[in-house]
Amino acid sequence: MRADARRNRDLIVEAAREVFREQGYDASLDAVAKRAGVGAGTLYRHFPTRDSLLDAIMQSWVDRVTEATDKTLAFEGPPRELLVQWLETYAGLISMHKGGPAKLTAAMSDPDSPIRTKCQVLTSASQRVVDRLVADGALAEDTDAVRICQLVGGVATVADNAGQPVSTVRPLLEVVADGLLR
Structure with missing residues (x-):
């Protein structure tokens, strides 16, 4: 070029x-x-296309997801705190742009979405956290990382649509974490 x-x-x-x-x-x-x-x-x-532009924007975001996951997995506190920290981090990652939570959450289950491969980075990151918590005995072995992503995406979408900062969803994410933990 x-x-x-x-x-x-x-x-x-x-x-x-x-x-x-x-x-x-x-x-x-x-x-x-x-x-x-x-x-x-x-x-x-x-x-x-708009999606090809979005894909280019998301490349640096992918790097940020990897760094955030590594940071979360370095946490050595109780499993509940690790999970809540990840759920907050995840919500923040998908909420960087207005409309992001809904767009990214929908793209995860759309095989034709041009940003689906970028969204799979989120799923893989969440799976890493789930695997750690399963290994620690804090989550059931059949815990589905994709469903967790969709659930947190729904919570973040509500805040996004209401024009609220993503930081306001922590109480809801704590409820989610409590429902997931053994």
Whole structure:
């Protein structure tokens, strides 16, 4: 890719990250192009669909998921605290952009979603936490990480739709954790 094309692509991704954070995933792509300082044609040349742009934005997010999971698994406290910490972390990760919780949670079970592979990173991260807690005897062996993701996604979606910060869902996540633990 030429240097100017690469620069335009990077500008578009950063602008989209900002616009989506402020306005949600359904924000106008023209607003993204305008914020990036490029024409709509340049945006669509690099990202022919909204989902292809979302996929590019999510790559750095994937790295953040891995780091957050490693940090959670390094926790050496009681299983309940580890689980609540993960559920809060998870809710925060999917709530970085307005509309994120619903979009990411729905994409997990949609085999045709172009962001499904990115969402599988979340499922794998949750599975790592579940595996640790199962090994510690804190969760039943048949605990389903995908269902936990969907449940936390639902809780985070309610906060997102109400315009509340994700930090307000901790009491609900504690109820979820108490229901999961042995």
